[in-house]
Amino acid sequence: MAEFSIIRQYFQSLTSQSLASTASADVGIGDDCAVTTPPQGMQLVSCVDTLVAGRHFPLDTSAHAIGWKSVAVNLSDLAAMGATAHSILLALSLPKIEDAWLTEFSRGIAECCKAYNVQLIGGDTTQSQTLTVSITALGWIQTGQAILRSGAQVGDLIVVSGEIGSAAYALRHPNSTLQATLDYPQPQLALGQSLVGFASSMIDISDGLAQDLGHILSASQVGAEIQVAQIPVADELAQLTVEQHFNDVLAGGDDYQLCFTISPDHFQRWQAQYAQSGVTPVTVIGQIQQEMACHYFYQNQKITPKKSGYQHFA
Ligand code: ADP
Numbered sequence: 001m002a003e004f005s006i007i008r009q010y011f012q013s014l015t016s017q018s019l020a021s022t023a024s025a026d027v028g029i030g031d032d033c034a035v036t037t038p039p040q041g042m043q044l045v046s047c048v049d050t051l052v053a054g055r056h057f058p059l060d061t062s063a064h065a066i067g068w069k070s071v072a073v074n075l076s077d078l079a080a081m082g083a084t085a086h087s088i089l090l091a092l093s094l095p096k097i098e099d100a101w102l103t104e105f106s107r108g109i110a111e112c113c114k115a116y117n118v119q120l121i122g123g124d125t126t127q128s129q130t131l132t133v134s135i136t137a138l139g140w141i142q143t144g145q146a147i148l149r150s151g152a153q154v155g156d157l158i159v160v161s162g163e164i165g166s167a168a169y170a171l172r173h174p175n176s177t178l179q180a181t182l183d184y185p186q187p188q189l190a191l192g193q194s195l196v197g198f199a200s201s202m203i204d205i206s207d208g209l210a211q212d213l214g215h216i217l218s219a220s221q222v223g224a225e226i227q228v229a230q231i232p233v234a235d236e237l238a239q240l241t242v243e244q245h246f247n248d249v250l251a252g253g254d255d256y257q258l259c260f261t262i263s264p265d266h267f268q269r270w271q272a273q274y275a276q277s278g279v280t281p282v283t284v285i286g287q288i289q290q291e292m293a294c295h296y297f298y299q300n301q302k303i304t305p306k307k308s309g310y311q312h313f314a
């Protein structure tokens with residue numbers, strides 16, 4: 001099958017099916033570029049993430065999950081800025097053309113796009129030895145409102161969404177009850193948008209909470225104190241030894257939850273407005289300090305995480 005038939009069969013058709021009219025581009029798949037009209041008063045927010053088979057997901061991951069996850073991890077980056085997602089571009093490198101695989105993969109892409117009201121507006125299709133899925137995501141933010149990593153202030157609360165460490169647990173325990181957290185991450189777009197005007201800094205947790213929080217701290221030139229026992233975890237993790245618990249929760253990665261800082265006053269006001277609105281529940285896990293170090297406490301004892309997070313070139 002030629003490149004063009006693949007595009008037509010698996011991606012062009014998928015686009016029109018998954019389209020929500022509010023999110024549509026002026027020109028989608030089929031020309032040299034897509035064309036989109038930016039909404040007034042908005043800035044373009046863009047990111048790209050590449051998933052390599054055997055590196056970012058196990059080789060036996062289902063095609064459907066690979067499709068979903070490669071979209072979700074990019075939408076998670078948009079969520080971390082407080083942005084509204086608009087569209088994605090898909091660069092796909094395939095070792096071979098298998099109808100069953102492509103059908104499931106494009107179904108996973110379509111379902112994630114539909115769930116978050118995002119349109120596939122273009123891409124590129126090539127052959128290579130290793131399956132590689134690279135997605136560029138585009139979104140909008142009201143001018144000047146993007147939530148950066150660099151805004152944390154001394155005294156701000158440190159807050160995380162959802163439960164942390166589940167995906168790392170699932171990776172170590174194949175077919176566990178937490179498998180879906182690894183295969184089908186849920187980007188926190190609604191929560192991220194609700195925090196615009198409230199949070200002082202934000203990041204999505206992709207490489208381990210300790211490492212990703214570290215990015216906020218160094219960008220903001222501040223430190224932190226974290227109460228490890230307050231970090232919300234699934235029941236499965238509560239059974240682990242303390243050391244395994246720390247590894248999954250602080251250094252695990254693949255959580256795709258949000259970690260943000262917010263002043264106590266803003267937090268109260270945000271809670272009054274949004275805590276009952278259906279966004280993912282959030283939990284305070286610590287506070288920003290002046291001293292530029294991150295201290296972790298567990299049962300009143302200071303602990304040192306062994307490994308701070310996922311290293312791409314380790
Ligand atoms: P060009 O040679 O100009 O780069 P291509 O032949 O690569 O064009 O692509 C033709 C059209 O199909 C373009 O609109 C491109 O965005 C789209 N396209 C190619 N591959 C994909 C894909 N994997 N997913 C979505 N759209 C794709």
Ligand code: MG
Binds near residue numbers: 123124125
């Ligand atoms: Mg091309």
